[in-house]
Amino acid sequence: MKTAYKRVLLKLSGEALAGERKNGVDAQIVGNICDKVKEVIDMGVQVSIVVGGGNFWRGRYGHEMERTTSDYMGMLATTINGLALQDALEARGIHTRLQTAIEMRQIAEPYIKRKAIKHLDKGRVVIFACGTGNPYFSTDTGAALRAAETESEVILLAKTIDGVYSADPKEDKDAVKYDEISYLDILNKDLKVMDSTATSLCRDNKIPLVVFGIDDPDNIVKIIKGERIGTIVK
Numbered sequence: 252m253k254t255a256y257k258r259v260l261l262k263l264s265g266e267a268l269a270g271e272r273k274n275g276v277d278a279q280i281v282g283n284i285c286d287k288v289k290e291v292i293d294m295g296v297q298v299s300i301v302v303g304g305g306n307f308w309r310g311r312y313g314h315e316m317e318r319t320t321s322d323y324m325g326m327l328a329t330t331i332n333g334l335a336l337q338d339a340l341e342a343r344g345i346h347t348r349l350q351t352a353i354e355m356r357q358i359a360e361p362y363i364k365r366k367a368i369k370h371l372d373k374g375r376v377v378i379f380a381c382g383t384g385n386p387y388f389s390t391d392t393g394a395a396l397r398a399a400e401t402e403s404e405v406i407l408l409a410k411t412i413d414g415v416y417s418a419d420p421k422e423d424k425d426a427v428k429y430d431e432i433s434y435l436d437i438l439n440k441d442l443k444v445m446d447s448t449a450t451s452l453c454r455d456n457k458i459p460l461v462v463f464g465i466d467d468p469d470n471i472v473k474i475i476k477g478e479r480i481g482t483i484v485k
Contacts, residue, residue: 255477258297258371260403261288262394265306265332267409267465274306276335285339287468288376291475292345297371299401300378301394302336304328322386326353329390333380334358346375352384352393364400371401391449399456406453406460407474408445413464414482415444431483444484453484460484
């Protein structure tokens with residue numbers, strides 16, 4: 252089957268895995284997402300995943316805590332989510348590798364670019380956890396970095412809203428949805444799509460971004476087939 256992309260990076264927030272529970276992992280939601288990832292793999296597309304950890308820990312919860320400590324706790328949370336995704340994918344017969352930016356050899360491989368690309372070439376899903384492995388950097392920046400390193404053609408940015416808007420549509424009923432927008436416009440208008448570091452990294456490396464709603468996981472398959480879903484950032 253002809254697809255719009257051959258190698259993609261899927262960025263999932265931790266909150267997307269929690270669903271209405273807002274925290275923890277909802278096995279049904281994880282399963283639904285992994286079903287669609289399997290469809291994409293069966294189409295011959297190479298997939299890597301970067302996952303956040305906000306369903307277990309967010310930096311703002313640690314406002315009385317030293318920043319680096321809070322950030323490292325967040326990295327551990329992404330590993331929990333990575334293990335959940337790995338388990339669900341392998342239950343569906345998909346070979347996976349979990350790679351972490353902080354070494355924890357008993358449960359995951361340390362991140363090595365060449366190994367990651369080799370796994371992708373063999374049709375395995377590679378899950379990247381722990382962001383960049385550094386405090387003060389978000390998992391959005393981790394996604395931009397891993398996409399650049401693995402030469403992914405696009406980042407699929409799964410959100411709880413269905414694209415990029417001029418303002419938060421949940422707070423402003425007059426917010427306008429963009430079908431297409433540039434990274435420079437996102438920076439100039441201070442739109443909260445990704446943090447500025449991640450946005451600049453994507454812009455500098457000319458990595459397009461598709462922002463879409465994960466409420467319907469089938470959107471992942473539709474994007475791979477070339478349908479215009481959500482907002483394209485380039």
